[in-house]
Amino acid sequence: MFFSLVASLSTLALVSPGHSYPSNAKHHPSASSALPACGPVVQSCQCPEGNFYSSVTTYGFYAASAKDVASITASSFSDLSYIGLNVTNTTGQGFEIGSSRTFSLDWDAASEPISVKEVLTTYNNYPENGGFNMTWEMGNLPFYYTRPSGEEATVGGFWSYEELRQVGDYSFFLWSTWSCFGDVFDFNGFHELVFHRIAQILKEQGKSDGSIVGLTTTG
Ligand SMILES: *[C@@H]1O[C@H](CO)[C@@H](O)[C@H](O)[C@H]1NC(C)=O
Ligand SMILES: *[C@@H]1O[C@H](CO)[C@@H](O)[C@H](O)[C@H]1NC(C)=O
Ligand SMILES: *[C@@H]1O[C@H](CO)[C@@H](O)[C@H](O)[C@H]1NC(C)=O
Numbered sequence: 001m002f003f004s005l006v007a008s009l010s011t012l013a014l015v016s017p018g019h020s021y022p023s024n025a026k027h028h029p030s031a032s033s034a035l036p037a038c039g040p041v042v043q044s045c046q047c048p049e050g051n052f053y054s055s056v057t058t059y060g061f062y063a064a065s066a067k068d069v070a071s072i073t074a075s076s077f078s079d080l081s082y083i084g085l086n087v088t089n090t091t092g093q094g095f096e097i098g099s100s101r102t103f104s105l106d107w108d109a110a111s112e113p114i115s116v117k118e119v120l121t122t123y124n125n126y127p128e129n130g131g132f133n134m135t136w137e138m139g140n141l142p143f144y145y146t147r148p149s150g151e152e153a154t155v156g157g158f159w160s161y162e163e164l165r166q167v168g169d170y171s172f173f174l175w176s177t178w179s180c181f182g183d184v185f186d187f188n189g190f191h192e193l194v195f196h197r198i199a200q201i202l203k204e205q206g207k208s209d210g211s212i213v214g215l216t217t218t219g
Contacts, residue, residue: 038053038156038157038159038178038180039157039159040121040135040137040159042178047156047180048142048154048156048180050153050154050182051154051155051156051180051181051182052180052181052182053178053179053180054178054179054181054184054185054187054219055176055177055178055179055219056176056177056178056187056188056191056217056218056219057174057175057176057177057217057218057219058174058175058176058188058191058192058195058215058216058217058218059172059173059174059175059214059215059216060172060173060195060212060213060214060215060216061167061170061171061172061173061212061213061214062170062171062173062198062199062202062208062212062213063169063170063208063209063211063213064170064171064202064207064208065129065130065166065171065207066126066129066130066131066164066165066166066171067129067130068171068202068205068207068208069164069171069173069198069202070130070131070132070164072198072201072202073164073173073198076093076094076095076099077092077094077095077096077099077100077101077120077123077134077136078090078091078092078099078100078101080101080103082197082198082201083193083194083197084197085103085105086103086104087101087102087103088102088103088104088115089101089102089117090102092120095120095123095132095134096120097120097121097122097123098119098120099119099120100117100118100119100120100139101117101118102115102116102117102118102140103115103116104116107145107183107185108148109145109147109148109153109182109183109184109185110145110146110147110148110183111145111146111147111148111150112146114143114145115140116138116140117138117139117140118136118137118138118139118160119136119137119138119139120134120135120136121135121136121137122134122135126165126166129165129166130166131163131164131165131166131171132162132163132164133161133162133163133164133165134161134162135159135160135161135162136159136160137157137158137159137160138155138157138158138159141155141156141157142154142155142156143155143157145182147183153182153183154182155179155180155181155182156179156180156181156182157179157180158177158178158179158180158181158187159177159178159179160175160176160177161174161175161176161177162174162175162176163175170213173195173198175191175194175195177191187219188217188219191217192215192217195212195215196212199211199212
């Protein structure tokens with residue numbers, strides 16, 4: 001297990017954008033204009049005005065095979081029924097690049113539920129163990145919403161990386177999201193809800209005891 005975790009953390013260092021916060025812009029506002037706009041590449045970047053950067057990475061191990069976990073999370077990009085999200089529109093089949101899923105979410109920063117479109121940007125199978133990695137991003141940008149106060153605000157976007165792979169008798173699952181939002185969005189809570197939902201389904205299917213070893217959320 002220890003060796004596995006070290007291997008996993010080196011991956012995490014690659015994908016966790018937590019260290020890319022553009023702190024070099026703090027004391028030199030003029031330098032900040034040289035930073036690229038935040039986007040799918042994890043790097044020092046600048047959010048649109050009125051937005052702030054945040055980054056959350058969640059990972060843990062299920063006592064189940066990657067195939068078993070993938071059978072829950074990965075029937076197709078558009079299928080989010082396992083977390084109970086009401087997907088209102090989809091495009092594309094399976095994991096075709098450019099596939100999209102649109103769903104609405106309650107967000108206390110907005111006066112009404114927001115409609116989020118997510119677009120698949122990369123997808124790779126790990127044929128040797130049934131795992132995969134993929135990236136996707138918010139597709140309906142620029143996004144405007146109204147705060148309960150009546151004030152207008154924007155979302156600059158979010159980008160996600162997800163990875164599932166077999167590590168011994170366990171499956172390592174990692175989900176990283178970095179974003180430019182005008183108000184706090186509870187990505188930590190959303191990630192953890194999905195991780196626990198997968199554990200619960202594995203237990204219901206008799207494929208694991210329902211635990212998540214080393215569940216960690218950073219950011
Ligand atoms: C999902 O949303 C659509 C459109 O708002 C609605 O017609 C449908 O009843 C909803 N389904 C569920 C299960 O909530
Ligand atoms: C679903 O998305 C497609 C592509 O963006 C669009 O053409 C279509 O009108 C949408 N359907 C609904 C019901 O919103
Ligand atoms: C995703 O998987 C592909 C194929 O195995 C690999 O080349 C790529 O480096 C992986 N991406 C990351 C961020 O690990």
